[in-house]
Amino acid sequence: MTRAEAKERNRRALLAAASEVVTRDGYRARLDEIAERAGLTTGAVYSLFGSKAGLVVALVTEYLRPHYEEIARAVPADLGLLDAVDAFARHSRRESDAPGAHAALSLQITLLDMAVHDAALATRLAESIEAQEDRLAELFTGRAHEGGVVTPHQAHRLVTALRALFVGLTQGVVLGLARDADEQFFADAARALAAGVTRSGEGPVPGASDAH
Structure with a gap:
């Protein structure tokens, strides 16, 4: 070796x-x-x-990287924004039923607890997560929507909102608090959120029509 x-x-x-x-x-x-x-x-x-913090940050990065790679594979490049968000939402719902869903939720809660007790670790964890979410924002940037294309600023706003939505819904599914939240529920909520986020931010850049 x-x-x-x-x-x-x-x-x-x-x-x-x-x-x-x-x-x-x-x-x-x-x-x-x-x-x-x-x-x-x-x-x-x-x-x-x-350091211990460095080990924890590496653990989070190791956990998140395949998660975001799976999302990229689940969202075809040729979809308009709302259909792309729909595919992302359905993927997130399926993950809620995956064998490791309870372990993943346990790790999320543990890391949140650690961040609450250690401000420096919280900052490093946020940087690690934001780096992965930059990749997710790239997945939505440039997609056709309402006669234009989604800007990087809109994509980042959308990713922030979707993270909050899916974390909350996934926790509800895993804990048995959202039994009726099926794939269609996830998709409808995500589509409504996407439409609201893009309209409240800067308008899409003209030059593309959303054919989806």
Whole structure:
């Protein structure tokens, strides 16, 4: 095994251990237990991630990256804005029924708790999430809508609103508080939100007609 391969193996072992310990203990998670579970020392944590906060941020990035990659695959490039939002909404609803939905919700709540207790960590977590959401905004930018195309500013406003909508609805589904929120409910709510967000911001750039 090369040095680079060993480093990557150690990195993944620490992330896997951190996922277990952080989900269970939140901001009380101890580096020595994480390192022990990974079969490493706390020195490896500092060497690879710089700090406990760095490890948590890397954990979030590792969790979010495939999530946003799946969204990109679920939303065809040739759809107008509202149909693209519809596809995104239906994908989000299906994720609520996925086998790992409860574990994902537990991790979200734990990370929120950690951020509340650590302002510096909250800032770093926000930066990590915003970086991923920039990619999502790119997914909607330039799509045809109401005789124009969606601007980057509108796309970012929309992504912020959709995140809040889907987080709330998904939590409701997982906790049994939104039993009637099926795919169509998600899609209708998201379409209405998208229409409102784009109308309240700057108008779409002229030059394209929404054929969808």
